[in-house]
Amino acid sequence: MKYVVILGDGMADDPLAELGGRTPLEYADTPNMDRIAREGRCGMLRTVPEGFEPGSDIANLCILGYDPRTFYTGRGPLEAANMGVALRDGEMAYRCNLVTVRDGKMEDFNAGHISSAEGAELLRALDAALGKVRVYPGVSYRNLLVVPGAHGAGTTAPHDIVGQPVAAFLPRGDDAEVLLDSMEVSREVFADHPVNLRRREEGKTPATGIWPWSGGTRPSLTPFLEKYGLSGGMISAVDLLNGIARLAGMEVIRVPGATGFLDTDYEAKARYAVDALDRLDFVYMHVEAPDEAGHMGSVEEKVRAIERLDEAVGIILDRPDTTVAVLPDHPTPVRCKTHTADPIPFAILGKGRDNVCAFSEREAAEGSFGLMQAPDLLPLLFSR
The missing domain is CATH 3.40.720.10 (Alkaline Phosphatase, subunit A)
Known part of the structure; x- marks a missing residue:
C-alpha cells in the first residue's frame, strides 16, 4: 500500500x-x-x-x-534547512519578508509578489551593507536573515498586519536592536535601488524594506x-x-x-x-x-x-x-x-x-x- x-x-x-x-x-x-x-x-x-x-x-x-x-524553535531555521544555510552555535535564523510599508502602514507583506531574481538583487545589495548580520535570498518575497550571538525577539508575521500601522508590531526583546537596525539599513539601500526604480516605472509595488519574524535555532x-x-x-x-x-x-x-x-x-x-x-x-x-x-x-x-x-x-x-x-x-x-x-x-x-x-x-x-x-x-x- x-x-x-x-x-x-x-x-x-x-x-x-x-x-x-x-x-x-x-x-x-x-x-x-x-x-x-x-x-x-x-x-x-x-x-x-x-x-x-x-x-x-x-x-x-x-x-x-x-x-x-x-x-519547534521558529520558522526561520526550518526555511534555512532547505536553503542550505547551516546555522552555527549561537546563531538564529529569522524569516525575512520583502515588504511594502508606506505612511507607516503595512501595505503589502510580499512587495507585489516580487520575483525571485529581483529579490536576490535587492538582498545582495543589502548583504553588502550589513555587518555581521547575513541575508540569504529565497523564493520571491520569502528570504532569510541570520543573526550571530542571538537570543531571540518577539516578532509579528507581516501577513497578519496588512493595512495596519506597523509601529505597534516592530521587533521587541533581546535581538530587537539588531533587527531594527537591519530594517533601517534595508530602507536606505532599497529606496533608490535599480530594482525598485524599474518596478515603479512599470507600475509595480516596490519593496521598501525587510521584515524579519519567527526566529529560532536549528531544531x-x-x-x-x-x-x-x-x-x-x-x-x-x-x-x-x-x-x-x-x-x-x-x-x-x-x-x-x-x-x-x-x-x-x-x-x-x-x-x-x-x-x-x-x-x-x-x-x-x-x-x-x-x-x-x-x-x-x-x-x-x-x-x-x-x-x-x-x-x-x-x-x-x-x-x-x-x-x-x-x-x-x-x-x-x-x-x-x-x-x-x-x-x-x-x-x-x-x-x-x-x-x-x-x-x-x-x-x-x-x-x-x-x-x-x-x-x-x-x-x-x-x-x-
Whole structure:
C-alpha cells in the first residue's frame, strides 16, 4: 500500500454572503475531493495546539506528527534547512519578508509578489551593507536573515498586519536592536535601488524594506523513516515545507513549474507525486495557492485555486493501491486575510466509508472520525 497526503494550504474558510452562504470549498466544483469524501471517511482536525500561533509551520509539523512543544524553535531555521544555510552555535535564523510599508502602514507583506531574481538583487545589495548580520535570498518575497550571538525577539508575521500601522508590531526583546537596525539599513539601500526604480516605472509595488519574524535555532527532528517505518517524500514550492522534510530525512521532490503562487503547475505536482510512489511509501503534496488567495482577500482566486487543485487530485486517484488523504493545514479566511486556528476538514479514501457526500467544512464535521488531533492523522493513515 502507498500513501498520499494532498494539502491545500489555507483551503478552509468561513461561509461567505457572496457565495450564497457557502464556503469556497462548498462553492467550488470539486468532483475528485468529493469522491474521496463520498467513498471514504471524514472528520475534523485540530492542527494548532493551544498557545501556538496558527502558522503553516506549526500546522504542518503537527500533521506530520512532530509536536511543536518538542520540536519547534521558529520558522526561520526550518526555511534555512532547505536553503542550505547551516546555522552555527549561537546563531538564529529569522524569516525575512520583502515588504511594502508606506505612511507607516503595512501595505503589502510580499512587495507585489516580487520575483525571485529581483529579490536576490535587492538582498545582495543589502548583504553588502550589513555587518555581521547575513541575508540569504529565497523564493520571491520569502528570504532569510541570520543573526550571530542571538537570543531571540518577539516578532509579528507581516501577513497578519496588512493595512495596519506597523509601529505597534516592530521587533521587541533581546535581538530587537539588531533587527531594527537591519530594517533601517534595508530602507536606505532599497529606496533608490535599480530594482525598485524599474518596478515603479512599470507600475509595480516596490519593496521598501525587510521584515524579519519567527526566529529560532536549528531544531532536531526524528527521522521520518525511524518514526513511521516508511520512506517519505515532500512536494512543495515553499522553503518551509521542504525544510521540514530535509530535517526529517524525507526526499525533497523538485517539480518544474511549481511556484508557490496561484500560477503553480498543479497537475505537474500530481504527476510527480504518482511517479515518486514507485520508489517511496508516502508522499506529502503541498499546494500554497489557496493560502495566497486567502491573504489576497480574493474569493474568486480562492475558488479557482481549489478547483485547479481538484483537477490534480484526479490524477492521483487514478493510481491503484493508494490511500489518499485531502485536507488544508489551517483556514485562511478571505474576510480576515490571515490564518485562524479553527479545526479543518479532512477526508481519507481507503479507511472505510461513512455517510458524508462532499468535501467541505460542514460536511466533514458530520464525519465518522469526529474531531481528532493532528499528530494522530498519519498513524491513522498508515494503520492496517
